[in-house]
Amino acid sequence: MAAEKVGGIVKKGHEEGQKLATSILQQFQLPQGILPLAEVIEVGFVESTGYVWIVQAKKVEHEFKMISKLVSYDTEITGYVEKKRIKKLKGVKAKELMLWPPVSEITVDEPPTGKIHFKSLAGITKTFPVEAFA
Template sequence: MSAPEPTANLLTSRHRRRKDMSMVVTQDIRAKAEVCYGDETCREKIISLLTEKGLPSGLITVLEEIEEYRYIKDTGFVSLKHKSKGKDHKFDKVAVCYDNEVTAYFEPNRIRNLTGVKAKEFLIWITLSEIYVSGDIPAALITFKTPAGFSKSFPLSSFSFKDEEEANEVLEAKIGKLKGVKL
């Protein structure tokens, strides 16, 4: 009989400590976050944040029935939960799929460490990890980047509402769809 390797025990105990630390951090993040519930309130908060950070207002607001919004101002961490899992939306030039939970860190003109969002390219859904805006309006571009480092850019106007009236029309259509009433 041979004795168990000390390295294996050491790795196991380190793994346990690391796992415990991540749980503490998660609880810490939840404690620091500004939390909102309900579609209307959450939608207002995310639109305000997108505008404040210089990102297009239509980028994430296409989600239906947003249940929860968490935001930590110090780090820029955002978490959104909505009822529909695998919600697809077709923008002018790209199809995007949102998981029922989307998380990211928001910075001026940039979303990094993005989870829960995929884009369709040549019939394949590709996970996105970063979105950023570059250039001056009206020629600004929005770029989607994958964890592998591949990226593709589109005109910023493809993801923005042209005016408040269009944003309201989209919102009313979504509400009508939820109630089963055609507008």
């Protein structure tokens, strides 16, 4: 087990893992649809650091229809959650023209404006309506 996982709550299996992932998103005021998961193997969360990890059986590609955006989720997704934000995100890519830049940070506006921002490692930030991920 990696050092950052020490002291974490771990749920195994799709149903329990999905429940934990959903409750983390709710707790940190992030849109429920931001992580469309399939065949979850394990979800873990370390409350003291905000470190979260999700392991799923296979890579998932999901199209957010409202914004016509295709997003790819690897078999392992990790990051650090805090109120209205996920930082140091790994395992998520959004299709941008012909490229798949990794998404490194997701932030929801505070105070709420109905906007959510996705920042890639390349420094590109895209803004969308939050309801696209409800």
